[in-house]
Amino acid sequence: MAELRGALIGCGFFAVNQMHAWRDIDSASIVAICDRDPERLKVLGDQFGIERRYTDAAALFAGESLDFVDIATTAPSHRSLVEMAAQNRVPAICQKPFAPTLADAKAMVKACSDAGVALMVHENFRWQSPIQAVRAVLDSGDIGTPFFGRISFRSAYDVFSGQPYLATGKRFIIEDLGIHSLDIARFLLGDVSTITTRTARINPNIAGEDVATMLMDHKSGATSVVDCSYATKLAAEPFPQTLVEIDGSDGTIRLEQDYRLTVTGRNGTAVSDVSPPLLPWASRPWHNIQESVVAIQKHWVACLASKTEPATSGADNLKTLALVEAAYAGAASGEPVQLDALL
Numbered sequence: 429m430a431e432l433r434g435a436l437i438g439c440g441f442f443a444v445n446q447m448h449a450w451r452d453i454d455s456a457s458i459v460a461i462c463d464r465d466p467e468r469l470k471v472l473g474d475q476f477g478i479e480r481r482y483t484d485a486a487a488l489f490a491g492e493s494l495d496f497v498d499i500a501t502t503a504p505s506h507r508s509l510v511e512m513a514a515q516n517r518v519p520a521i522c523q524k525p526f527a528p529t530l531a532d533a534k535a536m537v538k539a540c541s542d543a544g545v546a547l548m549v550h551e552n553f554r555w556q557s558p559i560q561a562v563r564a565v566l567d568s569g570d571i572g573t574p575f576f577g578r579i580s581f582r583s584a585y586d587v588f589s590g591q592p593y594l595a596t597g598k599r600f601i602i603e604d605l606g607i608h609s610l611d612i613a614r615f616l617l618g619d620v621s622t623i624t625t626r627t628a629r630i631n632p633n634i635a636g637e638d639v640a641t642m643l644m645d646h647k648s649g650a651t652s653v654v655d656c657s658y659a660t661k662l663a664a665e666p667f668p669q670t671l672v673e674i675d676g677s678d679g680t681i682r683l684e685q686d687y688r689l690t691v692t693g694r695n696g697t698a699v700s701d702v703s704p705p706l707l708p709w710a711s712r713p714w715h716n717i718q719e720s721v722v723a724i725q726k727h728w729v730a731c732l733a734s735k736t737e738p739a740t741s742g743a744d745n746l747k748t749l750a751l752v753e754a755a756y757a758g759a760a761s762g763e764p765v766q767l768d769a770l771l
């Protein structure tokens with residue numbers, strides 16, 4: 429397969445991981461980068477030796493012949509950039525959160541579908557190897573039919589120093605982190621019919637909620653709890669680990685701190701270490717997320733080659749984004765929210 433030519437738009441905090449991951453993938457490379465901030469463009473361009481640089485996305489599309497674009501900007505710019513990609517018939521990866529509103533996200537999916545170009549949301553948490561290990565146990569049938577799940581992310585890690593915008597938005601943990609946990613719940617237990625949500629703001633120095641607890645009915649009949657917090661001080665800081673509990677008709681799965689996986693199934697109990705590898709460019713504690721960036725980008729390249737829909741396509745991600753919208757609506761009203769009405 430000829431090497432795919434990609435461009436990256438948005439040279440900020442997280443894009444560095446995506447650039448490292450592209451260097452790890454032989455069949456694709458980033459040939460041009462874009463950021464409206466010339467300083468950020470220069471820093472990333474110099475770090476990765478990319479000479480073709482643009483401060484305007486329209487100029488990037490006009491000036492380059494591209495097989496895909498990797499959009500790593502924050503949500504307010506996603507719709508215009510994805511629609512620009514569709515107009516230029518360039519397949520697009522878009523970072524999460526996919527869009528500020530579900531209406532924007534639906535328009536983005538339609539624009540790419542009408543243009544016949546692939547669209548994948550960079551929803552990478554389900555690609556973390558410990559989460560894939562849990563999925564593999566479910567697929568093995570060892571614990572039977574799941575009836576309960578808990579997807580938990582509780583931490584007091586300072587995410588604000590690297591991503592200062594997280595402290596200023598009216599929405600915080602559900603939109604930024606809970607979105608990943610909700611996607612993992614869908615990945616492990618299937619689509620959701622109803623969600624009930626409670627939120628709190630513990631840190632007085634931020635604008636949004638930093639604690640959220642969500643109870644979900646899955647269409648499969650399973651019930652799950654998705655809980656997340658950036659106000660939880662623990663003896664050993666687990667950031668950025670997602671902990672998972674699943675109970676099934678024939679056994680249980682526990683993904684505990686330090687990537688310890690305990691499976692109790694038909695053949696007894698097995699404990700294994702499912703720690704992600706520390707890639708040469710990665711750094712603890714982010715290595716879990718960094719490895720998943722390589723995995724999702726490899727998946728994108730494979731999907732483009734085989735012309736198949738990515739697991740976290742734009743259309744799929746509407747269901748995750750709808751959970752975010754429903755969680756905020758339910759937190760405000762105190763009532764359960766039906767998902768089908770939003771989709």
Ligand code: NAD
Nearest residue numbers: 438439440441442463464465468501502503505523524525
């Ligand atoms: P950031 O603010 O550090 O970087 C965003 C960059 O995009 C900035 O340099 C900005 O100048 C540029 N930009 C914005 N609009 C633009 C436009 N229209 N054209 C060109 N450049 C533009 O943000 P970040 O922390 O890197 O986050 C980026 C996205 O990645 C966010 O949506 C965030 O939620 C997401 N993120 C994902 C993960 C993950 O694990 N998937 C982790 C962290 C952040």
